[in-house]
Amino acid sequence: MPELPEVEVTRRQIASLLENRVIADVITTKPSYFFLTPPSTLKRELPGRRCERLERRGKYLIAHLDDGRRLLLHLGMTGQLFGSGVASVRLLSSTGGGTLAPEQQQRAFAPDQHTHLRLRFADSGREVLFRDTRKFGKVELLLADQASERLDKLGIDALQVTGTLLHQATRARATAIKNVLLDQSVIAGVGNIYADEALFLAQVRPKRAAKKVTLQEHERLAAAIVAVLTRSIETGGSSISDYVRPDGSDGGYQDERRVYGRANEPCLACGSAIKRIVIGQRSTCYCPACQR
Numbered sequence: 001m002p003e004l005p006e007v008e009v010t011r012r013q014i015a016s017l018l019e020n021r022v023i024a025d026v027i028t029t030k031p032s033y034f035f036l037t038p039p040s041t042l043k044r045e046l047p048g049r050r051c052e053r054l055e056r057r058g059k060y061l062i063a064h065l066d067d068g069r070r071l072l073l074h075l076g077m078t079g080q081l082f083g084s085g086v087a088s089v090r091l092l093s094s095t096g097g098g099t100l101a102p103e104q105q106q107r108a109f110a111p112d113q114h115t116h117l118r119l120r121f122a123d124s125g126r127e128v129l130f131r132d133t134r135k136f137g138k139v140e141l142l143l144a145d146q147a148s149e150r151l152d153k154l155g156i157d158a159l160q161v162t163g164t165l166l167h168q169a170t171r172a173r174a175t176a177i178k179n180v181l182l183d184q185s186v187i188a189g190v191g192n193i194y195a196d197e198a199l200f201l202a203q204v205r206p207k208r209a210a211k212k213v214t215l216q217e218h219e220r221l222a223a224a225i226v227a228v229l230t231r232s233i234e235t236g237g238s239s240i241s242d243y244v245r246p247d248g249s250d251g252g253y254q255d256e257r258r259v260y261g262r263a264n265e266p267c268l269a270c271g272s273a274i275k276r277i278v279i280g281q282r283s284t285c286y287c288p289a290c291q292r
């Protein structure tokens with residue numbers, strides 16, 4: 001599932017494909033829960049518009065259009081946003097990927113039934129494609145002054161989080177600290193991978209009651225969150241299942257994971273076996289010796 005770093009890497013690469021170009025044509029799949037704004041409205045309203053700026057808030061991308069409206073894009077679980085002409089095995093459907101010969105897997109992507117949104121531009125250059133095999137992604141066109149429930153309920157962007165803020169947000173919360181880190185209304189952008197990694201770096205056990213975590217530990221936690229997210233952005237994000245960078249290449253952060261997905265493997269700091277538990281229905285990995 002794309003988290004803040006993957007969405008930020010996507011933003012940086014898609015911004016150059018989207019900004020200052022005039023949309024000429026919109027091609028979509030048929031209406032579905034993927035479209036919060038009906039495809040017919042997108043096809044009617046977007047042509048002629050120019051995207052001035054692509055912003056990220058938490059895991060949302062917001063394309064600011066020249067008439068003040070905003071196009072909201074969310075990658076959901078398996079969303080892929082990229083430019084036309086790229087090649088990646090991650091862009092093959094799960095049914096087709098395994099059966100293709102290696103030379104076919106390198107072929108440039110051709111839009112398929114999972115490519116729900118295609119933006120074509122007046123300059124006839126590369127298209128912007130939004131593909132999503134499971135359709136948990138979202139597209140919504142917001143009017144200039146339209147409030148967005150999805151954006152309004154987001155907490156502070158995870159790259160801006162501070163120990164004081166975390167400490168204040170958790171004083172009355174008996175839930176596990178990991179659940180607070182995943183709560184998008186407290187911090188926007190942290191998901192399962194980076195929550196586990198940050199808790200390890202901060203040496204805090206994921207199951208600790210949030211209100212029992214001290215200010216000093218929250219300071220370490222905030223610094224660790226910013227550190228793991230920043231490092232992941234530098235390496236292009238984590239490509240664990242479907243995530244692909246907009247240029248078709250894989251991210252590199254999955255190779256730097258210290259605890260996430262490493263159950264029973266030795267802790268890189270002390271050698272103890274990494275433990276796996278379930279918190280809030282999410283798989284959680286931590287070192288029982290390093291984290292308290």
Ligand SMILES: [Zn+2]
Nearest residue numbers: 267270287290
């Ligand atoms: Zn350890």
